[in-house]
Amino acid sequence: MKITREDIQKEGAEFFLRDHRQKTGSEYKLILLPKAIEILSRYDYNLNIITDQKANYYLKIVAAKVGIKIPLTMHCLRHIKFSFLLKFKHLQIFAA
Structure with a gap:
């Protein structure tokens, strides 16, 4: 879009x-x-909106350059962020 x-x-x-x-x-x-x-x-109404597939491609390139061995995708990163916030008590009200 x-x-x-x-x-x-x-x-x-x-x-x-x-x-x-x-x-x-x-x-x-x-x-x-x-x-x-x-x-x-x-940005003069010109935002480069990329697809999940393209974002996943860029994540794989970054992961390879920094030596991350697990496959990274936008889907797994959303889950990681949520569990990270739960660990630090920001969203523990939802876990109850």
């Missing part, structure tokens, strides 16, 4: 990202926080 300036709309004091779902074609609207607008402006 490539975000363009035309996708960002302002309603009152809030900014929204409007687009259509690929599978159903139905429209959706996301509220953008001021920090998101700031980041989009800084």
Whole structure:
């Protein structure tokens, strides 16, 4: 998905990202926080959004360069982050 300036709309004091779902074609609207607008402006609304497959490819390259032997993927990293936070009591309320 490539975000363009035309996708960002302002309603009152809030900014929204409007687009259509690929599978159903139905429209959706996301509220953008001021920090998101700031980041989009800084990069002239040109964010290079990569797929999970491409991110996994880059992770494998980094892992090989630093000597990590286990296979890294975006999926396993999400689980690692959650368990890391649980260990440090940030999310222990969810574990109860």
